[in-house]
Amino acid sequence: MGCDGGTIPKRHELxxxxxxxEKVDRNAERAAKWKYCALSQEKLRRPIVSCEMGRLFNKDAIIEYLxxxxxxxxxxxxxTxxxxxKDIKELNLTDNPEWAGERSNTKGDxxxxxxxxxxxxxxxxxEMxxxxxxxxxxxCGCVFSDRALKEIKTDICHKCGDLFKDEDLVVLNGTKEEGEKxxxxxxxxxxxxxxxKSKxxxxxxxVATPSESKDDTKGPEVDGKESSLQTDGESSQSDVAGTSSSTEGSKLSKSAASKRSVQEMTEKSEVFKSLFTTHSSAKRTKAQTSNWVTHTPYHF
Structure with missing residues (x-):
């Protein structure tokens, strides 16, 4: 019955x-959901996004996956x-003033x-x-506690003031039943x-098919009229040539009229004409004109 040294074994040893x-530690489970990215398992850091299922991710991890x-x-x-x-939303989170960060306890004291x-x-x-x-x-992506939404019932966001409906609320890291819903x-x-999209x-x-059918109906009528237009085309060409020559002459006359000097306009006053360099008062004699002389040291 005894072992070495006279010890007596107990029942659970035999x-x-x-x-x-094995039970999962609740504190560890909460920390894994609320402090770490659900995809990369890295610590959450801004910018933080969430999907329609209410899971938390780092935005860079989702972009790498996509x-x-x-x-x-x-x-x-x-x-999956x-x-x-478009299936994710960047969260507008409020920092905790009591959170000192990861480097607050580097020494362990x-x-x-x-x-x-x-x-x-x-x-x-x-605290979240x-x-x-x-x-x-x-x-808008603003995050609130369920208690705040129940105590202050409103259709306006408490943080940014945007309108929202009850359908826009998504529970973060909810239970299995909430995830199924x-x-x-x-x-x-x-x-x-x-x-x-299908509608x-x-x-x-x-909308496109009626326009095509209208074009098809107009097609034969146009073909019927083409023969009459061809017969009249030769006679109209001479008329077009005459009209084009007349229009060109009128354009030349208009351009010549537009290029008429201001001094020749009788309807303008002498004061108005004196504002231009073509007026007689703006012209100078040879005595009034200056003679520019350049002097360089090369003359010596």
């Missing part, structure tokens, strides 16, 4: 029971619904509050650390957009 289910979707990434299933830059969030609600002041429910507006909402929105394309086709 009998192997069922393995305990530029090269073939690259292998660990969390590709998180961004993002088709382009300062108490570090893991529950302290980088951002807060601008209305109530709650995962303990409280937060939402953002798809119209957001997915259904996203699919319905995209289906409506597709129907609108616009059909309307454009219907």
């Amino acid at each position: 009998v192997k029971g069922p393995k305990k289910v 530029l090269d979707k073939t690259a292998e990434r660990p969390n590709m299933e998180v961004v 619904h993002i088709r382009g830059i 300062v108490y570090e509050d893991l529950h302290c969030g980088m951002f807060i609600c601008p209305v109530v002041g709650l 650390n995962g303990k409280h429910r937060f939402c953002y507006l798809q119209t 957001l997915r259904e909402k996203m699919e319905q929105k995209r289906a409506k957009a597709k129907t609108k 616009k394309s059909k309307a454009a086709e219907t």
Whole structure:
């Protein structure tokens, strides 16, 4: 019964029971969702964006994904619904004045509050650390706590003043049920957009087809008239030549009239004519004209 040294083993050392289910640390789970990018797993830094499912990303990580979707990434299933830059919204966040940053505890001699969030609600002041429910507006991107939206019910954004509807609210890092609702909402929105595009394309086709039919109906009439126009074309050419010569003569006369000197205009006064250099008062005699003489040292 005994082991070396006279020790007696206990039951849990001899009998192997069922393995305990490992529980996820809630604090670590909250920090992973609210302090790290859902795609690159890097720390969140401005500019921060969110999708229609309410997940937080670094904007540069999303741009890299959109530029090269073939690259292998660990969390590709998180961004499969993002088709382009229009499917994300840059968030207008409010900084937490109590957040000292990452370099505040480099020595390890300062108490570090893991529950302290980088951002807060601008209305109530709650920290965005995962303990409280937060939402953002798809119209302007401003982020508020759910408590602020419930206590102050309005259709105007508390931060920027833009109008919004209840449909524009998106929950950040919600539960599974809230994620399913957001997915259904996203699919319905995209289906409506597709129907609108198809209706616009059909309307454009219907507008184009009547104009083409009108051109086709006018075609034979024009062909019937061409024969009569050809017969009259030869007779009209001589008339056109005569009219063109007359128009050219009238243009020459108009140009000659426009080039008439101001001094020859009888309707103008002498005071007005004296303003121009062609007037007799502007002309100088040889005695009045100056004679320029250049002097250089080469003459010596």
